[in-house]
Amino acid sequence: MFSDLFINTCIIVSLIFLVSRFFNQYHPISPDSPLGVKLVLSVLCGVLGIVLMKFSIHVNPTTIVDLRHIGIILIAAYCGFFPSVIAGLIVAIGRLLLLDVTHNAMEASMVMFILGMGCGILFNFTTRWSVLQRLILMNTFCMTAISFLIVHMLNHDIEFNLSTFCYKILPIHWFFSFVAMYFSYYTMEYIRARNSIFKKLEKDSATDFLTSLNNQRQFETLFNAYMFKAKQQQKNLTLLLLDIDHFKKINDRYGHEAGDAVLKEIGVILQKATRLGDIVSRNGGEEFSIILPDQTKSQAQNIAERIRKTMEEHYFLLPTGLSIQITVSIGIATYPETCETKDLFKKADESLYKAKSLGRNLVVVQDSL
Numbered sequence: 001m002f003s004d005l006f007i008n009t010c011i012i013v014s015l016i017f018l019v020s021r022f023f024n025q026y027h028p029i030s031p032d033s034p035l036g037v038k039l040v041l042s043v044l045c046g047v048l049g050i051v052l053m054k055f056s057i058h059v060n061p062t063t064i065v066d067l068r069h070i071g072i073i074l075i076a077a078y079c080g081f082f083p084s085v086i087a088g089l090i091v092a093i094g095r096l097l098l099l100d101v102t103h104n105a106m107e108a109s110m111v112m113f114i115l116g117m118g119c120g121i122l123f124n125f126t127t128r129w130s131v132l133q134r135l136i137l138m139n140t141f142c143m144t145a146i147s148f149l150i151v152h153m154l155n156h157d158i159e160f161n162l163s164t165f166c167y168k169i170l171p172i173h174w175f176f177s178f179v180a181m182y183f184s185y186y187t188m189e190y191i192r193a194r195n196s197i198f199k200k201l202e203k204d205s206a207t208d209f210l211t212s213l214n215n216q217r218q219f220e221t222l223f224n225a226y227m228f229k230a231k232q233q234q235k236n237l238t239l240l241l242l243d244i245d246h247f248k249k250i251n252d253r254y255g256h257e258a259g260d261a262v263l264k265e266i267g268v269i270l271q272k273a274t275r276l277g278d279i280v281s282r283n284g285g286e287e288f289s290i291i292l293p294d295q296t297k298s299q300a301q302n303i304a305e306r307i308r309k310t311m312e313e314h315y316f317l318l319p320t321g322l323s324i325q326i327t328v329s330i331g332i333a334t335y336p337e338t339c340e341t342k343d344l345f346k347k348a349d350e351s352l353y354k355a356k357s358l359g360r361n362l363v364v365v366q367d368s369l
Helices: 002-026 035-053 069-079 081-098 103-125 131-154 162-206 216-233 247-254 256-273 297-313 341-357
Strands: 057-060 063-065 237-244 279-284 287-293 328-335 363-365
Touching: 002 035, 002 069, 002 162, 035 069, 035 081, 069 081, 069 103, 069 131, 069 162, 081 103, 103 131, 131 162, 162 216, 216 237, 216 279, 216 287, 216 328, 216 341, 237 247, 237 256, 237 297, 237 341, 247 256, 256 279, 256 287, 256 297, 287 297, 297 328, 297 363, 328 341, 341 363
Parallel strands: 328 363
Antiparallel strands: 057 063, 237 287, 237 328, 279 287
């Protein structure tokens, strides 16, 4: 018996590890998961219950003991009512298909479906509880119902010693049920935490720590991808390079905290001034860039001029409470109007240098080919 329930536990933890490793990475498992994800998980938890029945303990020829309910309580605790009902229904159908259709099998199937509904209802009443608290409650509910069902079935078997089951088999069943529940929960939460850390590191590697814009590395990756796409599809692609005028004086006069506050605010302004599909990055220091897909030279010039004017009129609040005004210089290059894709950054940089050399607070567009 120990070996069978131990195998049940190992199967549960192994499958939970594989499934949660994939789903938590792309769609963290929760009541708010996409409907398709919850449906797939419901089916998998139901299949888990069917697999566990293949490693059941035969108490008598028509009664088996296993941990098939663990899949139901897991999907109920993490995803809610309907996934729990679907998993319970699959386990119930599997019980009838796997073994002979007997009176005991019919009762067991009905109980599995009721457990699916019951765990779903318990979820609705415990939405403010932690996942572990819900699992403990649901597991207790399921094991109580299963224990009464098995005792009821065995009570009609005059050849079976019911007291032996109650004092020897039933406690072990309860023990392994809670062990499997806890290890399943631990595995799920461990992978969720690892994936969360990985996503944060992945985001941090592509994001500027100060402004939350794309950093230089991410800019280069996206810029190369957009250049390739623009050339392949023969579409416009514009690059704006923006530099804060006399930024060093801000740091020298007001301190680096003031300079950081200005950079953060500029990041907010640039995001508000651009479209959803535009790529805004901080390329380092006081230099920013904006990739404008499908924008002509004249359209880009209007956007850049609006940004320049917004910056000029905006009052930047410093940590000391003082407000200051700044200006920016912007250089523009557009494919295919002013240059080839391979020269896009170089030409935008030349336009920016020209804007600064002509007195700053200017927008300069690269001359046409």
